[in-house]
Amino acid sequence: MYQDQVTDKNLCLAVINQLKWSATCLTGKILECEDEQLRQDYMQLLNRTFAEQKEAFDLAHQRGWYQPMMADQQMIGQVQSDTQKLMMEQQQSMSPMHQMAQYQGIQAPQGLNNYQQSFTNPNLQNQSIYVGGGQPYYSR
Amino acid sequence: MPHATGKITARELIDLQSHLMLESTLVGQFNHFARESTDPQFGQLCQKLAHSRTDCLQRLAQHTNITPIQ
Structure with a gap:
């Protein structure tokens, strides 16, 4: 009903979202940047953005304005089961x-033997080729 | 630091311009939020963020000091 009201909570959530968006944009620019100095500046800016976003989040969290939904046991169990399946x-x-x-x-x-033999000295008779561990080993 | 070699890719230039605009918008918004807020701590945070983003804006703006390639 009063969702559009200008409250500290809404302003703080807007700050968090703006900083998240800024971090997303900066990441894209870093990935496309060729100039080293510009890239470094973007990266410093990104780190600063992370720190500022965390500061805004911490304030919102302290005030009870931002409460992420916690995963319930069923969700955790499902992810554990899916992960186990994936690993298997x-x-x-x-x-x-x-x-x-x-x-x-x-x-x-x-x-492979024929190929390797073609590189050996044809004068060396009874040459055997042993391939162990991917490394060819030649013996007479 | 400006581009000493005067070389900047078209993509870098477009990205730089768009980010300067974004930072400029953030400065304006955070200053506005600082004025609108009733929570003193949040107001201070917004002011701090506005200063910080101004600093970022100035730093990035130096990269537009590009000498055209002869």
Whole structure:
């Protein structure tokens, strides 16, 4: 009903939002900046903006003007479960690659052997090639 | 610090201009908020922010001191 009223709370929330927006704009400019001095100035300005936004937030928080919604137990449980699933999926997707890398490390494919042999001295007979840990090792 | 080499990309120049405008708006708004506020601590914070953003504005404005490339 009185949302549009000019109150300290509304002004403080506006300050916080303005500083958030300023930080967002500065980040984009830093990422696009080529000139080192300008980039440094933007970065100093960004750090100052972070500090000022925190100061405004702390004041709002003290006054009870800004109270972020806390996550409930159900939300936390859901995120924990999703994260666990994600980690397992990642481990599973990494596993065959790991195994393949180890296998290739022990037994180099035939094509690779031929390729490596082409670099060896053709006069050296009975030369064997052992590929271990990705590093070729030549022995007579 | 101004661009000693006189080189600035078009993107940098556009970004610089837009940020100078943003900082200028912030200075005006924070001064206005300082006058409108009833909470003394918040009013002081707004004044401090207005000064700080003025300082930023002046610092960035130095980068517009660009010598055209010959």
